[in-house]
Amino acid sequence: MAGARPGVHALQLEPPTVVETLRRGSKFIKWDEEASSRNLVTLRVDSNGFFLYWTGPNMEVDTLDISSIRDTRTGRYARLPKDPKIREVLGFGGPDARLEEKLMTVVAGPDPVNTTFLNFMAVQDDTAKVWTEELFKLAMNILAQNASRNTFLRKAYTKLKLQVNQDGRIPVKNILKMFSADKKRVETALESCGLNFNRSESIRPDEFSLEIFERFLNKLCLRPDIDKILLEIGAKGKPYLTLEQLMDFINQKQRDPRLNEVLYPPLRPSQARLLIEKYEPNQQFLERDQMSMEGFSRYLGGEENGILPLEALDLSADMTQPLSAYFINSSH
Incomplete structure (x- = not known):
């Protein structure tokens, strides 16, 4: 909720960053024991860290939602091929004793129970280790797991652009x-x-x-709910909100009145102006400190209106403290 951020907390979490190796891509052999298939592919990750993608043998782009990745494994923890033909093609049984370090298994699924295993073997040494670590970081990023509506729409757009x-x-x-x-x-x-x-x-x-x-x-997808909000805050018949109307909406409609006004101060005009600059696409409205319906829709789908406030995502219990610290910190 916008305007309900304590001044004493600074967000420590970092958004996902995709390293150059993943953006540029690396050569892997994708193998499937059930289908007895193996294909040389180039694995890549888009710049936003949304999808792992590669071109299959049918020349169509296959994508894997990184948020569905449950685990990534390499070395002795990765899946080993059991089919003698696949083992022979991949070079198992030969003089190279480091083949296990080239293996990478990606475990993905809608939940930890219903999972599928994607098996890859890197062409170059040390590639699998880098990909295993970086993919897991992207999949476990807390900010990515609690993304805003706008981010999910950009994710859908990215998938269409990749395929x-x-x-x-x-x-x-x-x-x-x-x-x-x-x-x-x-x-x-x-x-x-x-x-x-x-x-x-x-x-x-x-x-x-x-x-x-x-x-x-x-x-x-028409948004009659936004029309209703504009009507309630006095913008009937106007295709925009003024700076004062935006402040009233955030401070009166969105802000929890039970919050302490010192730790959680109401939104100020300068902060509301920053929101307009961030979300308003029309330069004319921007110059007049106004927010159009499109800009207001973007604001409602932004990170300021997530289900969980971002500053709550990096809070965790420090279990290394003695029991007395728990009683002291909870005695309020």
Whole structure:
């Protein structure tokens, strides 16, 4: 909740960062014992750390949501191939005694019970160790696990941009598959944005920018709830909020009145102006200290309005202290 941050706390958590090795990509042999298959692939991670992706033998881009990764293993903890043919192809039984250090197993699934195992073998030495450590860091990042609505929308956009066809274009069928609840509405929204909407067609990546994707979502998913909020705070008939109206909404509607005003001070005009600068896409509204409906929608989906406040994510109990410290700190 915006404006409800204590002045005594500084966030210690760091957002996920993707190292150059993962962005650039590394060569691996992807093997599957059940299908008795092995393919040379180039593993990469997008710059936001959303997806692990590679091009399969059918020339289609396969993606794995990094947030679904439960564990990454290498060395003796990775899965070893049991099929004699795969072992022979991968070089097991040969003079190289360090083959285990080239193995990498990615355990992924919607929960810790229902998991699948993706098996890889690095072409170069020490590559598997770097990838195992960095992928696990990205998957376990607390800020990434508690991302905002805007981040998840950017994640959906990133997936569409990654899964291009052989011509480097975005298939319309991928967009229809992502929003499969009402394909007719999806086609209408694409058409209203001037994009191809035929299932068999594709879209050039430069025609499908993040701004176009947001406009497409606004056409697809109407927000009558935002209209209701604007009506309640006195912006009826106006396509924008003034600086004072935004402050009143945050301080009167969003802020918990039980909070201490010293530790959790109400939002000030300078802070509200920073929010407008952060979320308002229209320069004319920005110059007049106003926030449009689009900017207000972005603000509601931002990190300031997450389910959990960011400063609460790095709080943990220090179990190394004596029992008396617990009683002292809890006696309030």
